[in-house]
Amino acid sequence: MNTLAAVNIDAELAPRFGRGWHCLGEAASYRDGQLHTLNIFGTRLLAFATSDGQISVIDAHCQHMGADLSRGTLENDRVVCPFHHWQYDASGKCVEIPYCKRIPPKAKNRKWLTCIENNLLFIWNNPEGKAPAEGVVIPHLPEQDSGEWLHDWHLDKLVIETNPRELVDNLVDAQHFGPVHGTPTKYFANIFDGHIAQQIFHGDSESLGGDLVAESAYYGPATHITRMRAVFEGMEIHSILLNCHVPITANSFELRFGCMVKKIPGWSEEQNRAMALDYVERTRDSFYQDVDIWAHKIRVNNPVLAEGDGPVYQLREWYGQFFMDEADVPATLRERREIVTVAQH
Structure with a gap:
């Protein structure tokens, strides 16, 4: 070399x-x-x-x-x-x-x-040793306080041997949902706002339900929370997905994935727990389709993109702020930017 x-x-x-x-x-x-x-x-x-x-x-x-x-x-x-x-x-x-x-x-x-x-x-x-800036927090989920939700996270933990950026790239990848998950994208948008980066996805999924809407956000570089709803077997299922990682080295990280599910009104506790376990397993199967990709892909720093791919370079610019001193973060990264990649027809 x-x-x-x-x-x-x-x-x-x-x-x-x-x-x-x-x-x-x-x-x-x-x-x-x-x-x-x-x-x-x-x-x-x-x-x-x-x-x-x-x-x-x-x-x-x-x-x-x-x-x-x-x-x-x-x-x-x-x-x-x-x-x-x-x-x-x-x-x-x-x-x-x-x-x-x-x-x-x-x-x-x-x-x-x-x-x-x-x-x-x-x-x-924080490599600089400073405490979090004002507003840099993990948001409280009010669902945790509600009797309408089952509060078990059903967490999985595994180690992925690659740079964490490969995982974060998924936030703007508008076109992998069809090939990987069998869930073609009907609407896709991203919002970058300070330390938070959001994704809004609409599609249909055979395994997770039709009219699927997933609204998610990274709170900083490593904690990703998704609120999801879909019509599954005639019922509207609401769930919250947790997808977070902690770096081990520059090219390996611990990945934790979890899911909690809202109860179906009128169902017994036993029925709801059985439903939740089944839905958690479905979300786990879907998520592990991504894990298999991350585990075997290579790092491409300058990908060749096509129209409709999503704002990969904008995401990487946003992600880069967490790897520089806070004083060096460009003021433009504090401004809200919304990018629609796939518009609803």
Whole structure:
């Protein structure tokens, strides 16, 4: 390979990870009294909950001699290092050394900013170390508070060996729905507005129902939420899809996919749960058709596009803002832009 080309590729794929909130799954799964190893953002982190249910995420390696704290134990709300039994509290600070009374001031691991929304745990990543700007939040889903919905997310987790941008590109891909999902596009539009990028899709699906309307948005670079409705077997089915990822390296990421479904009025709890499980399985099958594509495609930085393909380059410009310092983000990316790729006939 040409040396200059190799340098350019390395620079482009340098492991700077996107600024934003990243989903780590259901919060309840961390409240089990165990230490949870997180291999994300090119490093290793440790997640655990104290006895009052508060979840902490800290750097996983001991400041003393580098042991992996996630292989230690959780005792009295403290993480005990497996190497020399240094003890760290939920703030990441070493609070006890069994053979020494004086604790070195630098014996403190970074504590990562987290939040819990919609029963999900999120972690904030920013290479500059800054907190989220005003309004940069994961939106609360009012459906989580409604008795009309089944609140189980039915989350799947898997690892995809590619750059996360391959996943995000789907937000503007107007023409894959027919070939991949058997759901030809009848209307397709995108809206870019600050840190949020939206997709509006209308089509018909044999597996998910006719008159399908899917309105979705990325909130930052990694958390994608879709509200969907369709007529399935004579009933209007409402669902919410969660599609989120956390980078492991520059070319691999953890993918979490989940779905929750609205109850059918007049049906029993048992009937609704059976319906929801069936519909979740259908959405999972549809989503995994995309996963198979991502797992085997290559990265194309300058794709040759045809009319009707969707605003791929505009999306990548929007996505790029999360990989630069906030002060360098062009003011134009804060302006609302709406692009209709396929108009309703």
